[in-house]
Amino acid sequence: MDLLDNLALGFATASTLTNIGFCLIGVLLGTLIGVLPGIGATATIAMLLPITFQVGDPVSSLIMLAGIYYGAQYGGSTTAILINMPGESSSAVTAIDGYQMARNGRAGVALATAAIGSFVAGTIATVLIALFAPPLTSIALKFGSAEYCSLMIVGLVMSVALAHGSVVKAIAMVVLGLLLGLVGQDVISGASRLNFGFTQLGDQLNFVAIAVGLFGIAEILRNLEDERTRQVLMTKVTGLMPTRDDFRRMAAPILRGTALGSALGILPGNGAVLAAFASYSIEKRVSDKPEEFGKGALAGVAGPESANNAGAQTSFIPMLTLGIPANPVMALMIGAMIIQGIVPGPNVASEQPALFWGLIASMWIGNLLLIVLNLPLIGLWVRLLRVPYYMLFPTIMAFCSIGVYSVNSNVWDLYVVAFFGVLGYFLLKLRCEPAPLLLGFVLGPLLEENLRRAMILARGDPTTFVTRPISAVLLLLAAAVLVVVFLPSVRKKREEVFVEED
Amino acid sequence: MKNQSFDPTNVICGAFFILAGAIFAWQSLSVDLGSWLKIGPGGMPLVLSMLLILLGAVILIGALREVGESVGTIAWRGIFFITLAPIIFGLTVRGLGFVGAVFVTALFACFASFKMKPLSALALAAALTAFSTVVFSYGLNLPFERFGPWLR
Incomplete structure (x- = not known):
């Protein structure tokens, strides 16, 4: 069977000593970052991206980046449970009941539940990726330029629909991102454009510099607005092992959370976050003791934690098969591939099978490493929570600078970081989310290239996008999503969901 | 208002x-x-x-047509010290070299917080410089000059 052969190749690639090593470094770094508040997974991956280029072949560096991503999801839930402060937005829900469990002296069980839920979800999601990636890839291989254009528009519209806050602002951010993506040299004619005379910027604005500025620096600035001291509730965590009764009560929520997370994770936008919230409200509804929720319900930890981990995993599907990023982290992975000389898209599976399947297999290995390592290491993570924030950001700034400069040894990239740091901070103050901008930036050049190629192929006839069936269906889908988002009732509901989240 | x-x-x-x-x-x-x-x-x-x-x-x-709140507090001190840090790195990395640039950048970024004391800032910057030099310059072999022409 093909699937087994592929998985065998994947595990053979992922379980070499080097790759397990990078996976381990990735999940440890990710957990560290997830535990330390004030710096998110996106910013970390952006900063470490250039460094991973120095360490080895593309497979190892992508494995390490993926490890940072799901490690951070895991670390975020640790802080959510222990100090009621989610390290990542996707673990905000875990804080509700997890922290209450910790106050009731069941911190160990809450942590173990989160770990077990994440592992089960991660395992199932890995299998799902292996099952669904190849058929999707073969469909995508039939896509022409027009279909690709329409697909990217669907992706961008979805990211708008799932962004926080105002829809119009999110669309404006996507457009701004697309424009920034076009700065520099035009791929088709070779003309240089939109660079305001700064030829030192090179062919294109440096992707790493923009991501570090928008996500890293802007976040630090926001944290500097008010410097609070954190209270660590638990100094010693005991009683990790859940009882048999606990296991019985966590099984169904974990499976429901995994199903929900897997489905929502594929959608562009931050599906993992949405999945965690949806899972929490479902668990509350189906529970025979809904009054326990908010006071330390086990299902309130198990469900959302599985959902966000499954979502984080399946968000790899559109990235691996179509080359379309579902969230900023996937945009960074695509950026990493491009810098490594791999063209993202459906050809990755056939041209780079070792990379494709190795990455998938490494996710399962990474999840295993997380559960094996992190429960014993919990004491260390708790101690790290006490590191004051003012010690952290000079460290982040130094690593940012080194990382960005090491991409192409261009000092102008550092000025771009500073510029986008300030811009990102002001946009945050104006209540504009940076995620749609980054997606727009990554897709800008691809969208333009395919649009222009499609127009040439159609002899200048713009109706090609609606007369080709697949393209028409995709555009209809995008239009439908936009209409739904603007419907007054949905708009109100959507605002409620996101208000709850903050 | x-x-x-x-x-x-x-x-x-x-x-x-x-x-x-x-x-x-x-x-x-x-x-x-x-x-x-x-x-x-x-x-x-x-x-x-x-x-x-x-x-x-x-x-x-x-x-x-809507009523809303103002933008809120802005971290001006943070903006000044944090965003100048990568610029300083860019200006000094060729002249001072990797070691000097990391030290100056980290030291400068320290002052973004009013909680940081001068002595701990110096200590942190020194520790970071030592760590980065060992990891990035010796460990990962990043192709930067450790000490630039300004120090010769």
């Missing part, structure tokens, strides 16, 4: 998008726009800029 008859945040936001759109539109006019058949390098940027101006206008007009 906490609440006004308009939403100040969104007024600024709308104006920002209009301005950004206008600048990009002006920039894209200086390259070939092309035709429907063969869209030139300026075609898509111009269309997108127009769209951005339109969206900015929608936000701006909407903001004039």
Whole structure:
């Protein structure tokens, strides 16, 4: 069977000593970052991206980046449970009941539940990726330029629909991102454009510099607005092992959370976050003791934690098969591939099978490493929570600078970081989310290239996008999503969901 | 004057998008726009800029009819020290070399927080420099000069 052969190749690639090593470094770094508040997974991956280029072949560096991503999801839930402060937005829900469990002296069980839920979800999601990636890839291989254009528009519209806050602002951010993506040299004619005379910027604005500025620096600035001291509730965590009764009560929520997370994770936008919230409200509804929720319900930890981990995993599907990023982290992975000389898209599976399947297999290995390592290491993570924030950001700034400069040894990239740091901070103050901008930036050049190629192929006839069936269906889908988002009732509901989240 | 008859945040936001759109539109006019058949390098940027101006206008007009809060506190001290840090790294990395640039950058970034004391700032910067030199310069072999011409 093909699937087994592929998985065998994947595990053979992922379980070499080097790759397990990078996976381990990735999940440890990710957990560290997830535990330390004030710096998110996106910013970390952006900063470490250039460094991973120095360490080895593309497979190892992508494995390490993926490890940072799901490690951070895991670390975020640790802080959510222990100090009621989610390290990542996707673990905000875990804080509700997890922290209450910790106050009731069941911190160990809450942590173990989160770990077990994440592992089960991660395992199932890995299998799902292996099952669904190849058929999707073969469909995508039939896509022409027009279909690709329409697909990217669907992706961008979805990211708008799932962004926080105002829809119009999110669309404006996507457009701004697309424009920034076009700065520099035009791929088709070779003309240089939109660079305001700064030829030192090179062919294109440096992707790493923009991501570090928008996500890293802007976040630090926001944290500097008010410097609070954190209270660590638990100094010693005991009683990790859940009882048999606990296991019985966590099984169904974990499976429901995994199903929900897997489905929502594929959608562009931050599906993992949405999945965690949806899972929490479902668990509350189906529970025979809904009054326990908010006071330390086990299902309130198990469900959302599985959902966000499954979502984080399946968000790899559109990235691996179509080359379309579902969230900023996937945009960074695509950026990493491009810098490594791999063209993202459906050809990755056939041209780079070792990379494709190795990455998938490494996710399962990474999840295993997380559960094996992190429960014993919990004491260390708790101690790290006490590191004051003012010690952290000079460290982040130094690593940012080194990382960005090491991409192409261009000092102008550092000025771009500073510029986008300030811009990102002001946009945050104006209540504009940076995620749609980054997606727009990554897709800008691809969208333009395919649009222009499609127009040439159609002899200048713009109706090609609606007369080709697949393209028409995709555009209809995008239009439908936009209409739904603007419907007054949905708009109100959507605002409620996101208000709850903050 | 906490609440006004308009939403100040969104007024600024709308104006920002209009301005950004206008600048990009002006920039894209200086390259070939092309035709429907063969869209030139300026075609898509111009269309997108127009769209951005339109969206900015929608936000701006909407903001004039809503009541909202002001932008809130801005971390000016942070902006100054944090964003200058990578610039300082850029200005010094060729002259001072890797070791010097990391030290200066970290030290400068330390002052973004009013909680940081000068002595601990020095200690942190020194520790970071030592760590980065060992990991990045010796460990990962990043191709930077450790000590630049200014120090010779």
